[in-house]
Amino acid sequence: GDSVTQMEGPVTLSEEAFLTINCTYTATGYPSLFWYVQYPGEGLQLLLKATKADDKGSNKGFEATYRKETTSFHLEKGSVQVSDSAVYFCALSERDAGNMLTFGGGTRLMVKP
């Protein structure tokens, strides 16, 4: 079946540091890929998405590129802020799977001033 693997956290960075959170996937078909973010005490929010190979999703300074050859969708940001502290989830959805999402385990990011 489908699965998503993320780097384990927590990831602790200083403000303005460069962020990479790795995500790889296995899928039987041709999935769409997502990054969701969960701030403390809240539900998940869609951060960005990509629906086909080589697409780059971007939002709020975050970027991720759909790499079919390496089955990866790594999340990056050039300069993190304290307000980016949250848990980040990589996810995939297969076109014929009823819009259901398969999530990775989540990576907690902590940004220190």
Next chain:
Amino acid sequence: DAGITQSPRHKVTETGTPVTLRCHQTENHRYMYWYRQDPGHGLRLIHYSYGVKDTDKGEVSDGYSVSRSKTEDFLLTLESATSSQTSVYFCAGASVSYEQYFGPGTRLTVT
């Protein structure tokens, strides 16, 4: 997404009691989902609905049932709560393919 609300937000119950969690949406989402979130497991799908009275099982459906009698409401019932069902439960809705919008969550503790 302010269009999806969950009630209650917190609940403590005893083992063996029935519990119903409610998800209400105002966005006319066709698809609705119930997930549970546990440390080390991310989010796991319990049940989902693809229309009124149309539901199906997810990855971890044992011990749970759902009902959707109208578009706006999706109920999750634990027929007889167990300590292993202590978790945070999230409801989500989707209209456009692949994009799900989540509620704020319900923290359930079974003692």
